[in-house]
Each structure stands twice: as structure tokens, then as C-alpha cells.
Amino acid sequence: MTKSLFRVLTLALVLGLATPLAAQESPTAKAETAEAQVGQPPQAQQQADPAFDREATKLAGQIKAILAGSDVTAGKVGIHAVDVATGQVLHSQGADEPMNPASNMKLITSAAALDKFGPQYTFGTKLMAKEVDDGTIKGSLYVKGNGEAFLLHEDVLDWAGQLRQKGIEKIEGDIVIDDTAFNAAYLPPGFEQKNEDASYRSPIGAVSVNFNAVTAIVEPAGKAGEKPEVRMYPPNEHVEIVNQATTYEGRRRRIGVKSVPTEEGTKLVITGKIGTQASPYRSRRKRIDNPPAFAGSVLANSLEMVGIAFDGEVKTGQAPDGADVVVSHNSQPLSYVVLAMNKWSNNFMAEQVMRTLGGDDQTASTWDAARQEATAFLKKAGIDTSTVTIHNGSGLYDGNLVSPKQFVQLLRYMSSHKWAPEYMTSLAVAGVDGTLERRMTGEQTTANVRGKTGTLNEVSALSGYLRTESGRLVAFSVLFNDPPKRAWRYRPVQDRIVEAIAGFDE
Structure with a gap:
């Protein structure tokens, strides 16, 4: 693809595909609200809501049935889904366990880069x-x-x-x-x-x-x-x-x-x-x-x-x-770089971007400095980094550790960040483009789920945003580690879980 064509396609994505999730966001999801909520325990955020509780119980049953039909639970399963605006937890299991995120690491790399440099940076x-x-x-x-x-x-x-x-x-x-x-x-x-x-x-x-x-x-x-x-x-x-x-x-x-x-x-x-x-x-x-x-x-x-x-x-x-x-x-501006990096999960681009975090015009970048910068950004986002391990920026192989809950905290923080449209637009769109082009192609999820995939032999990861049947903007993370078969075989299980979350309709 030529750069000129890439510019046209990217502009179309920025102007068109970014709208459904960002523009419909609840007015209460302002930056100060999200930042105050990130990192708080769910109990402190949720209030009595019988209709919500009934639907959450229904969702828990659906996810339990989905997992029961697979042997993925022979390994580690972590799931966390939260209403971005209110902090209400739709579903959570194994969400505090640090896990190998594979290419979901690019969510951290791209967010830290946008926060430090801005989308216009070249x-x-x-x-x-x-x-x-x-x-x-x-x-x-x-x-x-x-x-x-x-x-x-x-x-x-x-x-x-x-x-x-x-x-x-x-x-x-x-x-x-x-x-x-x-x-x-x-x-x-x-x-x-x-x-x-x-x-x-x-x-x-x-x-x-x-x-x-x-x-x-x-x-x-x-x-x-x-x-x-x-x-x-x-x-x-x-x-x-x-x-x-x-x-x-x-x-x-x-x-x-x-x-x-x-x-x-x-x-x-x-x-x-x-x-x-x-x-x-x-x-x-x-x-x-x-x-x-x-x-x-x-x-x-x-x-x-x-x-x-x-x-x-x-x-x-x-x-x-x-x-x-x-x-x-x-x-090209950084916004184009993170879009290509996230939609098509380009490891080289992720490592280049991660490395640039650690230096400036006067100081040569080192890996240690780059990782420290990324960790400092997570702390700024209100995330407890004591259980986070940042080994590289792409998520290739072993060494990185992040929990589903920490990914959701990051996604909530970025949903109200000043560069939220650029960040959300960089994610693959279910049934439309990138690594999700052929996944979740049903009516409820096509063009409704924006996510970052991640795949290694022993890891399948999917984190991102969706809008539920009842109109809630939800940040979710579904991580599978060490299943009995090659992890990519469990993508349909992840997709069904995300489809169930999208059907939340209290």
C-alpha cells in the first residue's frame, strides 16, 4: 500500500469509524470523573441497581456456559468488563492475575506514546x-x-x-x-x-x-x-x-x-x-x-x-x-503510526515507538529508560504497577505481565484522554478491518467492537471497547494463558464472551 493511499484510508477511519464509540459517550465520562474512578475497587463505584444486577447475573451464567463448553479453563482465564462512565462491573473473574498479554502490550505502548508526544508528532x-x-x-x-x-x-x-x-x-x-x-x-x-x-x-x-x-x-x-x-x-x-x-x-x-x-x-x-x-x-x-x-x-x-x-x-x-x-x-504523524501498529499488530513498529519513549533530542534512548517511561505513564493513569512487568513494547514471547483489570483501567483512562479519538481509532474494528476483520461478524458486534488482539502459542488476548445493547460504553479484557492446545484455537471462545457482553441489556 502506498503512503498516499494509506493517508486516504486512515483519514476515512478517523472521520468515520471513530464516531460511534467516542461521540455517543455519556456526558458523565469526563476526564476528571474517569481519572477519579480508575483504580478504585468496584464496590466503591457500584450502587444498588436491581436491573443491572439481574443482567450481570445473566451474563455470568452465559460466560460460565461458554467456558464450560471449552477446555480453555485448563489454563488461566482472566475476564474483566466495566462500564466506562460509571465504573460498574458487568463481569469479572481472574481479573487481578498478572498474565502474559501478548500483543495487547501495544495498548500500553501506543497510549504512552500518544500521551508523551501527541498525535501530531513526527x-x-x-x-x-x-x-x-x-x-x-x-x-x-x-x-x-x-x-x-x-x-x-x-x-x-x-x-x-x-x-x-x-x-x-x-x-x-x-x-x-x-x-x-x-x-x-x-x-x-x-x-x-x-x-x-x-x-x-x-x-x-x-x-x-x-x-x-x-x-x-x-x-x-x-x-x-x-x-x-x-x-x-x-x-x-x-x-x-x-x-x-x-x-x-x-x-x-x-x-x-x-x-x-x-x-x-x-x-x-x-x-x-x-x-x-x-x-x-x-x-x-x-x-x-x-x-x-x-x-x-x-x-x-x-x-x-x-x-x-x-x-x-x-x-x-x-x-x-x-x-x-x-x-x-x-x-507520518504518530497517529498514523499507532493506527498501523495496532490494527495490524506490527511488532517492529511497536518496539520502535517504545524505544523512542526513553530518549529526547539530547539523550540517547535505552531500553531501561523506555520501560521506566511506560511504567510512569501507567502510574499517571492511576494503575498500581507493582504487579505489572513491562519487558518489551510489542508483547512478543515471554516477559510481560499485565492483568485484565489493569488493561481495563488503561482503557477507561484513555477513553477520556484528550487523544481518545486517535487512540480508539487505532484499534481494529470487528468485521471491518485489521486483525478483527474476520472475527465477530455478527450483527451485534460488527463495527461495534474495537479491540486489540494478541496471539502467541500459549496466549490469546482480546481487549478493547464495545457498546452494549442498552447503550453502555464498556471496556473489556479477555486473556487466556497456557491452554491445553495452541491458543489461537480459542479465539471463538473469546469472541462468544465478547458477544455476550455486547448483549448486556438491563
Whole structure:
């Protein structure tokens, strides 16, 4: 998807889909009311309401029946659903238990970022040089970034085009990537737990291109027995292609693509066979291992494409004082970033955004500082963080611990936050888009449930907002940990629980 199309689609979402939940909110759900209620015990908030109590008892029976029809209770089950405006608890069980939230962690990451920076915030990347003379950059071209999460190949091509339009025809020195805005450690915490080559486990960096991932395109050779043609997107010389595949006479294809870390970076190993009459094969995105080297190589290739001569090396280093900015780039606003991150649960974007929390223009970000900033935000939201563990920003693998009740407290706080529309719009809409496009497609839940999903082998998570049959805006969290089968198999159970909550009609 091009960025221009993404802008149009996002604007449609902001103007259209944000309205049902936010605009109908009860007038009593003002910021001061929600902040005063968050963190209070339910008993202090609920008053005698026979109709509500009858419906809550009915809901408890429905949820009990749903769980009884599944073996998910062999693991941990946590459920919490609360009226956002009044604090009345519709249902709660196992809600205080800290659990692995998987990608529900992105709810914390995106909320903390919006709170600190605001939705209009943009990330910047600058191309700098000490001296430009007669179409030549004398010395090196420096690329300095501060952690943009949505920097694409087309942006790098645009940089090269701008340089060419400014009359630059040659770079005498090297390409130097200044990624000092992040202090070391490209691999986010917890990502070392498994050695997977998928892009959801990509490293991060202050200068990162194309989600630090590549796609292989494999096309058959003209004759059987020959090696197929392999191309990469984005094109670069950093990732080494090891082509072990063959072309055979036929129409089918069976191609394997694996990225393997090396001392220098990454190699992409292509195996299998493809028929002479088969259509091209396009792999899923595969992670790279050295973000600055990869970014510099993509830039070098882009310079060549527009006719700028460059025969230097790609290095890391710090832009010198006094260097002039020759090209300046600003990212999409943060609101676009968190929308893409949450709707499609992009781990790379979440880790980039989390990392930016820990630094500023004068101080390089560290993981510890970023996690401390996120924890401080939760405290600001009135949440007791003594049982919260923030290990990384995406929720990948083990290490994070958050309870269903704490997620609901966060959701209530954000429902009356000044950036509530941007936050709520960032969530997937049941039956409409993102990771909920094909879930909860019934009349009562389609376009009514906004949520963040989370899935690991042993975790299925779903938290968000919905409006009940009686018109209540409800924040809910349904977490399953350690079920007897792969956790994704229990998504229908979660969906039925959320559907039952949506049917609350006192």
C-alpha cells in the first residue's frame, strides 16, 4: 500500500469509524470523573441497581456456559468488563492475575506514546554533508535518524531524487549512518528467546528502512535445470542471496526462503524448485540483522538508480558538528503510526515507538529508560504497577505481565484522554478491518467492537471497547494463558464472551 493511499484510508477511519464509540459517550465520562474512578475497587463505584444486577447475573451464567463448553479453563482465564462512565462491573473473574498479554502490550505502548508526544508528532531523518561543491559531496553523506517506524523504500528513493534535483551527481566519501539516538542493542528484550527469521522478530534501530525486512521474488529461468532468477525488495547489496533453487519443466512451484544471520549481516537462502511455466513466487518478509548497514545499502542502491555516483562504503558513525542538512524528511504523524501498529499488530513498529519513549533530542534512548517511561505513564493513569512487568513494547514471547483489570483501567483512562479519538481509532474494528476483520461478524458486534488482539502459542488476548445493547460504553479484557492446545484455537471462545457482553441489556 502506498503512503498516499494509506493517508486516504486512515483519514476515512478517523472521520468515520471513530464516531460511534467516542461521540455517543455519556456526558458523565469526563476526564476528571474517569481519572477519579480508575483504580478504585468496584464496590466503591457500584450502587444498588436491581436491573443491572439481574443482567450481570445473566451474563455470568452465559460466560460460565461458554467456558464450560471449552477446555480453555485448563489454563488461566482472566475476564474483566466495566462500564466506562460509571465504573460498574458487568463481569469479572481472574481479573487481578498478572498474565502474559501478548500483543495487547501495544495498548500500553501506543497510549504512552500518544500521551508523551501527541498525535501530531513526527519523526525526523536528515541527510547531511560537510561540503557540497559543483555537484559533488566532498566527503561523506551522513544519515541521522531518531527512530521512525514507518520509513519505506519509496522514502529513500525520494531522498535520492531530491539530491539529484539539487544537482548532486557524486559522493566522494562514504555513507555514514548516525543511529546514536538509540543506545546500542538492536534486538528488543525477549526477542532472543526464539531464533525465528520472520519479520515479526525484526531488530530495530534509529535509522531503519522497510521494517528491517526483505522480500524475495523468485522467477523461473528460461530452461529446466537452470537456477531461477531471484530479486529482493527493497533492492540492496547488504543481504547476500544464496540461490540453491532449480527450475524444472512444469507449472508448479515449491520454494523455501530463509534468512540466516552472518558476521557481516544476513544471507537469504533460496531452496526448492519452480516450474518453467509457474508464476513468480513472492516470499513473506524476512528479517535482517544489521539495521544501519541495511539502511545504508538501500540508500546506496537508490543513489545508483537516479544516477548519483557512489563507490564508498556504508559505515556507522556520528554526524559531525557543522554539517549542513541537504535533505530533510519527516514521518507520518504518530497517529498514523499507532493506527498501523495496532490494527495490524506490527511488532517492529511497536518496539520502535517504545524505544523512542526513553530518549529526547539530547539523550540517547535505552531500553531501561523506555520501560521506566511506560511504567510512569501507567502510574499517571492511576494503575498500581507493582504487579505489572513491562519487558518489551510489542508483547512478543515471554516477559510481560499485565492483568485484565489493569488493561481495563488503561482503557477507561484513555477513553477520556484528550487523544481518545486517535487512540480508539487505532484499534481494529470487528468485521471491518485489521486483525478483527474476520472475527465477530455478527450483527451485534460488527463495527461495534474495537479491540486489540494478541496471539502467541500459549496466549490469546482480546481487549478493547464495545457498546452494549442498552447503550453502555464498556471496556473489556479477555486473556487466556497456557491452554491445553495452541491458543489461537480459542479465539471463538473469546469472541462468544465478547458477544455476550455486547448483549448486556438491563
